[in-house]
Amino acid sequence: MLLFTSDLDRTLIYSKRMMDNFPPATTPVIAERLDGEAMSMMTEATTKLLHQVHEQTLFVPVTTRALHQYERIHLIKDLCPTFAITSNGGTILEKGRPSEDWANVLRKRIEDSSIPKADMLRRFDAMKSDTWLQRTFYVDDLFYVYYVDLEIISQEEVQAIIQEFDALGWYVLLQGRKLYFLPKALTKEAAIAYMKEHCTYDVHVAAGDSIMDYGMLATADIGYTPDHGDLKDKQPKVLGNTIYSAHSGEAFTKNLLEEVLQLAAKQLIV
Numbered sequence: 001m002l003l004f005t006s007d008l009d010r011t012l013i014y015s016k017r018m019m020d021n022f023p024p025a026t027t028p029v030i031a032e033r034l035d036g037e038a039m040s041m042m043t044e045a046t047t048k049l050l051h052q053v054h055e056q057t058l059f060v061p062v063t064t065r066a067l068h069q070y071e072r073i074h075l076i077k078d079l080c081p082t083f084a085i086t087s088n089g090g091t092i093l094e095k096g097r098p099s100e101d102w103a104n105v106l107r108k109r110i111e112d113s114s115i116p117k118a119d120m121l122r123r124f125d126a127m128k129s130d131t132w133l134q135r136t137f138y139v140d141d142l143f144y145v146y147y148v149d150l151e152i153i154s155q156e157e158v159q160a161i162i163q164e165f166d167a168l169g170w171y172v173l174l175q176g177r178k179l180y181f182l183p184k185a186l187t188k189e190a191a192i193a194y195m196k197e198h199c200t201y202d203v204h205v206a207a208g209d210s211i212m213d214y215g216m217l218a219t220a221d222i223g224y225t226p227d228h229g230d231l232k233d234k235q236p237k238v239l240g241n242t243i244y245s246a247h248s249g250e251a252f253t254k255n256l257l258e259e260v261l262q263l264a265a266k267q268l269i270v
Helices: 016-021 044-056 067-071 100-113 117-125 155-166 188-196 211-218 249-269
Strands: 002-006 028-034 037-043 058-061 083-086 091-094 133-139 143-148 170-175 178-183 203-207 222-225 242-244
Touching (some): 002 188, 002 249, 016 249, 155 178, 203 211, 203 249, 222 249
Parallel strands (some): 002 203, 222 242
Antiparallel strands (some): 028 037, 170 178
16 A cells, blocks of 8 residues: 655645646646635646545645645545544644544644743744734644745844754744645654554655645655755755655646555555
8 A cells, every 4th residue: 555645835725825836737626715716736637536536545744734725725624534634743643533542642742842832922923023923823723824024034143043952952944925834743744654554554744735734755765756846956966765756746747646555556566
């Protein structure tokens, strides 16, 4: 059995803006709605391929999205994957239900390796500025996402924040306008490693577009990352097991899923 763990946004599904930037070869299909409005899409071709992948592999969606944000992606959720991972590894869903065992393991790891969130917030309050801080979200009682004004916040400020919290067990990452504060124990690869103990597989294939997918790709047997992602820029060609695709957008997703199906077929032959 081939295990296929894949990031969602900008790996399997795309916003309208991304679809416009990288026009698809086949008709777009709505993957997610919010208040009746299309929020993300796949295409007729990639939707069909993903169904085949789900049938022939152990397909595990892996996302930094909060649980409720994952659950509105109907094209993924309707597949009823045996496992899904949300909240950057904070929640493992098994047959649609959160694993309490994993939640307990993760909580202990965070307590042992990071300063409490109240202490983190006090320290950050002393460093943040209302001139560049715009919005704050606390995701699934696990990590913080701060939206910042990139025209005001300086690289020096960002680096100072990263260095301040690195020794305190918190990983800080600026990705686009989002400034993430995550306990270091909270990773996609940690959740995947725990999940692997509860499933049977022969080969692990992973896909992701961003630096937050680095650990997941590094621990897989084979990894795939698109040309439109930032992983290739922030960790250029350092993952010897990873294929750095020349494709972007839907063309990458289509090529990825076709490759996964070919690898799954080889597993059946073996």
